[in-house]
Amino acid sequence: MRDVWLAILRRYALLFAALLLVIAADIAVNITPPLVLQYLVDHLADGAIAEETLLLVALLYFALCAAGGLVDTLKETGITVLGQKITHGLRSAMCQRLSRLPADFFVQHESGALSSRFINDVDTLESLFDSGVVSMIADACTILAILAVVSQISGGLGILLVIALPLLFLLTRYFQRRMRQAQLDNRAAVAKTSALIPETVDNIRTIHLCQQERYMAERCRVSLKQSFAAMERSNFCDSIYSPIIICNCTAIICLMMALSVSSSAMQALFGMTVGSVVALIAYVRRIFTPLESIGMEIQNIQSAIAGIDRLREFFAAPLESLPPAAASPSPAEQQLPLVIEHVSFGYGKGPSLFRDFSLTVREGETVTLAGRTGVGKTTLFKLILGLYAPRTGNIRICGLDPRAIPAEKRRPICCCVEQGFTAIDGSVRDQITLRDARVTEAAVQEALALTGMAEVCAQLPQGLATPFCPALFSQGQRQLLGIARAIALNPRLLLLDEITANLDALTERQIIRALQAASKDRAVLSISHRLYEASGGKIITLS
Numbered sequence: 280m281r282d283v284w285l286a287i288l289r290r291y292a293l294l295f296a297a298l299l300l301v302i303a304a305d306i307a308v309n310i311t312p313p314l315v316l317q318y319l320v321d322h323l324a325d326g327a328i329a330e331e332t333l334l335l336v337a338l339l340y341f342a343l344c345a346a347g348g349l350v351d352t353l354k355e356t357g358i359t360v361l362g363q364k365i366t367h368g369l370r371s372a373m374c375q376r377l378s379r380l381p382a383d384f385f386v387q388h389e390s391g392a393l394s395s396r397f398i399n400d401v402d403t404l405e406s407l408f409d410s411g412v413v414s415m416i417a418d419a420c421t422i423l424a425i426l427a428v429v430s431q432i433s434g435g436l437g438i439l440l441v442i443a444l445p446l447l448f449l450l451t452r453y454f455q456r457r458m459r460q461a462q463l464d465n466r467a468a469v470a471k472t473s474a475l476i477p478e479t480v481d482n483i484r485t486i487h488l489c490q491q492e493r494y495m496a497e498r499c500r501v502s503l504k505q506s507f508a509a510m511e512r513s514n515f516c517d518s519i520y521s522p523i524i525i526c527n528c529t530a531i532i533c534l535m536m537a538l539s540v541s542s543s544a545m546q547a548l549f550g551m552t553v554g555s556v557v558a559l560i561a562y563v564r565r566i567f568t569p570l571e572s573i574g575m576e577i578q579n580i581q582s583a584i585a586g587i588d589r590l591r592e593f594f595a596a597p598l599e600s601l602p603p604a605a606a607s608p609s610p611a612e613q614q615l616p617l618v619i620e621h622v623s624f625g626y627g628k629g630p631s632l633f634r635d636f637s638l639t640v641r642e643g644e645t646v647t648l649a650g651r652t653g654v655g656k657t658t659l660f661k662l663i664l665g666l667y668a669p670r671t672g673n674i675r676i677c678g679l680d681p682r683a684i685p686a687e688k689r690r691p692i693c694c695c696v697e698q699g700f701t702a703i704d705g706s707v708r709d710q711i712t713l714r715d716a717r718v719t720e721a722a723v724q725e726a727l728a729l730t731g732m733a734e735v736c737a738q739l740p741q742g743l744a745t746p747f748c749p750a751l752f753s754q755g756q757r758q759l760l761g762i763a764r765a766i767a768l769n770p771r772l773l774l775l776d777e778i779t780a781n782l783d784a785l786t787e788r789q790i791i792r793a794l795q796a797a798s799k800d801r802a803v804l805s806i807s808h809r810l811y812e813a814s815g816g817k818i819i820t821l822s
Contacts, residue, residue: 283594287368291361298357302417305354306424308347313561314428315340321554358413362405370401373593378686381599382666383627391474396593399469400586407583415576418569425566429559435549436535436559440566443531450523451573454516455580461513462585468506470589475499528567532560599682613678616640616693616772616802617663622672624655624662631670632658633821640772645803650821656806659821660774663804664695676772690715694765695774700757707736707751708743711764718767726763730793732756755786759793766797773798775805 288295319336322328328336373396385393422444430437479486479495486495536556539549617640625631632655640646648656661667662674665681674681676693684692702710711726712718723743727733735756739745752760758778765773775794779787794803 283369283372287365287372290368291364294357294361294364298354298361298413301350301354301357302413302420305347305350305417306421308343308350309421309565310424310428310562312340312343312347313558313565315343316561317432317552317554317558319554320557321552324553354417361413362407366401366405369404369590370397373397373401373590376594376598379598380596382661384596389474389478391477392470395470395473396589399473400466400589403466403583403586404590407580412576412580412583415573415580418572418576421569422566425562429562429566432555432562433535433549433559435538435545436531436563439531439535440563443527447524447527451520454520457516458513459584461509461516463588465506465509465513466585466589468502468509472499472502472506475502524567528563532563535559535563614642615675616642616677617804618673618675619659619663620673620675622662622669622674624658624667624669626658635672636821637672638819640802640804642771642802643800644817645798645805647805647818648821649818654821656821657776660695660776660804660806663772663774664693691717691768691770693772693774694768694770695776696758696761696765696778698777700761702747702749702757705747706741706744707739707747707760710747710760711743711767713764715768722767722769723763726767729766729796730759730763731789732759732763753786755783755790758790762790762793762797769801771801773801773803775803777806 315336319328319333319340323333426437426440426444429440475495475498479499486492535549538545540546617638619636619638622636623631623634636659638646648659650656658667662669663676663681665684668682676684679692681693703713705714708723711723724733727736735752736743739751745751749757761778778794779790
């Protein structure tokens, strides 16, 4: 993850440098007004200032105060822009990495928890810059600058502040640790809640049938309660931190005034004049204002650190190991749509689902896989699609390792039709083209004609431009759209994963006829006994 951060910071190095200059200007402008005020009060007390000079000094004071507000606004704007740029770069890096993660990662991590990393955890990083680490650095620099100026005006007050600030720093560290743990607990609870929502929605019918509403509600309630408890701990620490800072500010001012009049030695140490008293009180308040702000910034920083910890886990996940680049396949290899040679595979460290399995599917041939549930039929499809790497053996699609086929070349080579139709946002045409510019209108019409869906789509209110809605089509018609999507770019290999499951006999016969038309002159590997019976192909039994 460090490489990602360095790349993002290098990309926005100029913006970061400009922000540092604005922060420096903000500090300079904000520590100057008390000095002007000291000069003004001291000379007014002595009566040794001309009216013209008094007016100019007063105008300078108000000008510096106004400039301080303008520079502070510019600083906050720069911090916000930098935060947005960095979080945009981080999300872009995460999206690039997402496409390279192995299928095992998505099996081990629920979709809700993964989306929480992209949305909630990255959002916390924006606050890291908006009102977090950058603001905290600016406040720390302001404190150091004020300490330097105060020490020049009053050595005694400088000593008091040097004694008080380490104690306040230790107090800050204590609250920091408490709030960080609370934020970590909250992020974990939010991720758990995010994972429960899609799980509940996906299984809502089963939950109702089994009367498990109370069980699911209790699971959600526990996660929400954990989140609320963590946030309450964090808010409690934040709520008592600011009052402590304000009380210390008042105590130091009172102690300064009391010590400065206690003896002549103390008066000499504190070096008090009317103007310096006014300036020092202003500086004490100014030095505690950033400390008070740090109390709020700590909470944002700890929330961001909790998010960074979870993002670090995402970036630490091993990427898919792609096979080394191989030489271009020979013409003989390219003519064979699918070759499986002595393949063995098992999930993780579990037992092998099949050992030394070999299969060749030629152009125009239909092969059906048979076997009991759990024998590995669908797993074999995942291997062919390149989602997993075999433990031993080789798989070649048109002479190429499926994991090494570029994404833009996969669809014209191999397509898979699953049991359920997965829709995307858009029109009916988009369901077939997947917004792929290579799929022409003629190819769409041909695919619909082969699957028998051309007339159905023509009767829609806006034809193929009709916004897709599941209610427009029956389950069987959605499966036919899935077949049309698969054959739109005329792939050489077609994989059919139990697509006639859970369909009535009439709809099943319609799909079988569509598959027979779509399977002509291409290799087909299927998990469908009906298609085997209708096509007269061969059957391979896995055991």
